[in-house]
Amino acid sequence: MFRFGAILAGGLVLSACDGPLSALQPEGPAARGIGTLWWIMLVAGTAIFLAVAAVLVLAFVRPAWLRRFGGTRLILWGGLVVPLVVLAGLVTAAFALGERVLVVRQDEALRIEAMARRWSWHFRYPGGHETVDLLHLPAGRDVDIVLTSEDVIHGFWVPRLGGKLDAIPGHTNIIRLRADRPGTYGGVCAEYCGIGHAPMRFSVEAHEPEAFARAVGLPPDEAGGMAADGEGGR
Numbered sequence: 001m002f003r004f005g006a007i008l009a010g011g012l013v014l015s016a017c018d019g020p021l022s023a024l025q026p027e028g029p030a031a032r033g034i035g036t037l038w039w040i041m042l043v044a045g046t047a048i049f050l051a052v053a054a055v056l057v058l059a060f061v062r063p064a065w066l067r068r069f070g071g072t073r074l075i076l077w078g079g080l081v082v083p084l085v086v087l088a089g090l091v092t093a094a095f096a097l098g099e100r101v102l103v104v105r106q107d108e109a110l111r112i113e114a115m116a117r118r119w120s121w122h123f124r125y126p127g128g129h130e131t132v133d134l135l136h137l138p139a140g141r142d143v144d145i146v147l148t149s150e151d152v153i154h155g156f157w158v159p160r161l162g163g164k165l166d167a168i169p170g171h172t173n174i175i176r177l178r179a180d181r182p183g184t185y186g187g188v189c190a191e192y193c194g195i196g197h198a199p200m201r202f203s204v205e206a207h208e209p210e211a212f213a214r215a216v217g218l219p220p221d222e223a224g225g226m227a228a229d230g231e232g233g234r
């Protein structure tokens with residue numbers, strides 16, 4: 001019975017890591033940085049938990065061993081040296097990987113406006129074309145999503161392509177996304193905004209440059225220019 005429960009729980013946990021909203025299946029540099037940091041924290045957290053559990057077990061089973069190590073030394077190492085090393089490592093990793101999420105000024109990045117409204121997402125492309133709850137992106141190119149809201153604070157999140165950022169009324173926030181390859185990805189509102197929050201989802205379709213130009217009503221010759229711009233991306 002216990003075995004069956006363990007298998008069922010394991011299956012449920014693993015299946016939750018899969019799918020269009022899985023941050024553990026990154027398809028772009030920003031999401032990959034976040035995913036790597038998540039794995040580092042999981043592995044480090046597990047190692048620390050096991051070490052603390054081992055010391056706890058030792059305290060019951062072999063208290064003499066711990067006594068021999070000395071109370072002061074235990075506090076110095078366990079309470080100061082090890083946490084300092086672990087936290088310094090995590091901060092360094094977070095800064096290094098967080099660089100990929102930052103939006104640094106880049107003239108060739110394409111800009112798409114995203115306006116959140118209870119309870120839908122409205123996207124506007126450079127040519128003026130608009131879509132609702134469907135965001136078209138050119139694959140392999142940096143795209144700056146300029147976020148704002150018409151009513152309350154919403155949260156823009158495409159877990160497989162990048163981090164989360166709030167869409168705030170009267171203010172614009174910019175998040176940079178990049179899809180490595182064409183595909184369909186899921187997006188959600190990540191900030192509770194009322195009764196329609198849970199179904200406030202959208203799809204992201206990343207296309208080849210020509211298909212992207214077609215999808216957002218840009219002239220086909222624009223696609224060539226976009227492909228050339230894309231090569232200058234990060």
Ligand SMILES: [Cu+2]
Nearest residue numbers: 189191193197
């Ligand atoms: Cu919401």
